[in-house]
Amino acid sequence: MVGHQLLKALIIEKDMETAQTIQSILEKRGIAASIEPSAENGLRVLKGGPVAMAFAGKAEEGISPLELMRKIVIQSPMTSLILISELSEAELHDKAEGYGILGNIHPQHPAEGLDKLIDTFENIHQALSARK
Template identity: 30%
Template sequence: MSIVLATTRPDELAAFSKALADKTGQDVDVASSGAAALEWVSAKSPALVVIDENLPDHKPLDLVREILMVSAMTLTAVITTMSEEDFHEAAEGYGVLMPLPANPAAQDGTELANRLSGV
């Protein structure tokens, strides 16, 4: 199992990704664009891709759709500023594991790992 964090701000998300890595026992690899994340998905079929909403080349839910087309078994989570209700409405049917706050912290990484282990 592997995990990819698609973000341009890995330093800001370090506590989140460390907690996710520690709880899952997996390395969290960083992709700095949606295109790079898609390359990871097609080459390695990671168990999870965490998508930051500020990627330079993809909107998060567009990237979720593309990931599903490449690897239907790869789960996703999205870092978003949308309200949980709005996000649920927009992401319905995409199988997104969970929305994450705009600046996810260590406890969000732990929560995501718990949800991932429950799948």
């Protein structure tokens, strides 16, 4: 495990059960995570300070995870991003190509594959930190 004292994650997801499952996993890995069910408020959080990792799910405003992904990338291009969606791998590759996201987790089974995506995030973060 990497020391994440200063790292923050933001979960934009209206389904509290899904969001809290993700939050619990992140916190067990030492990453502080906040939940924001509103896309507008979530984007405001991103604008307000460094967020190392963001999760884009279904927001209260009815914005799709893909539209939210686009808004997050525009707002905070250096934030590592994971989608919370029901997209297949093929759909994800087709619709999210070029956005540089870490991957996708299913909203009904958010724990599946999340540790591997966090490992990828940690590897990227370590490599970027070593370059500074």
